[in-house]
Amino acid sequence: MSAGRQRTFNKEDALTKAMEVFWRNGYSGTSLSDLTEAMGINKPSLYAAFGNKEQLYVSALNEYVLKFGVPHFDKLLAPNLSLKQRVSDYLESIAEMVADSTLPGGCFLTSSTCEAGSDCLPSDALRTVSKINETSTNAFVNFFKDEQEKGNLPLTSSSGVLADFLLTMQFGLAVMARNGIKQDRLEQVINHAVSNF
Template sequence: MMTAGRHRSFDKDKTLEKAMLVFWKNGYPGTSLTDLTNAMGINKSSLYAAFGNKENLFNQAIEYYLNKHGVVHLAELFKTELSLKERVKNYLFSIANMLTNPDLPKGCLISQSTSEIAGCCLPENSAMNINGINQQTLLTLTEFFEEQQAGRGIDENSPKAIANYLLTLQFGLAISARNGSNLEDLKETINVSLSLFN
């Protein structure tokens, strides 16, 4: 007699979050399948069945990270009741709070993964995925500052240059947090950078 296939006995989203945290803490090359299965509480065959190989799991973890810890900060830029400077400050402070959250690994998974591309530590498809995410962030910020440019005191700088500056600053903040800087340290750095928006 044929029997029905076994149902998955774990919550895929919760398990994916655990994998994300391992990649975030250890980086892609520093994460083994054993690290993942131990953290996720599943065996290798269940991991392969649910997520595919390590690279596929990593790409899914990146998507999960973006949805939970990435795009939320952008909402601060669109609170139009505030000045542009206040919105940019709140956007960067929101990122800084995430970077130094004691309940999360330090730094930023996207920033960390970006640095791993140069050392050829990421598989080609994952590297292309990370580069695409960074390009999309740059495009989103550029379009935002194009809309804000007229009469907002940023006419001396092109929207793309400002977007590049902010993305570079975000990477720097992430590395500083990874290196032990606390929230107040990051906020001081952000406050210095806000002179651009006077």
């Protein structure tokens, strides 16, 4: 690109469109043609703005976490609510998102985690998925440890097991939603799951 020449597309909008394609089709199910068609750009522009397919995928994953992952966590930190209510609100927020018919369906990170269990993802993408899940687990562990210190959980409770419980629940909700299960049924599962808090 020559000095002073401007791109003829909005990079953030193009990234969002790429994210939706990867979210819907997975890494292995997405071709460069799928991406350029959805983004409204040609291959040279894609390479110039985002690098290769793997780099674009990593950028799309990080964008997904910021837009669709981080906001749920705020539900766990809401003031003046019981721990049970906050965990329920967190999971219900996820259920609403994964069942939203205006989105590709399910959870991009969940689908990526499933692909990570095979040979579908190249190394940088695999590391990104692992790092995101590790960061989530650590955040949950620290959250539950803090709840123990506040007296909202018995000290005998395992923060690690509870962190795994939340991650398992959100992944399970996403898979169920992707399989066509509606939000009201997901909420029934959540009510059952949090009954012991």
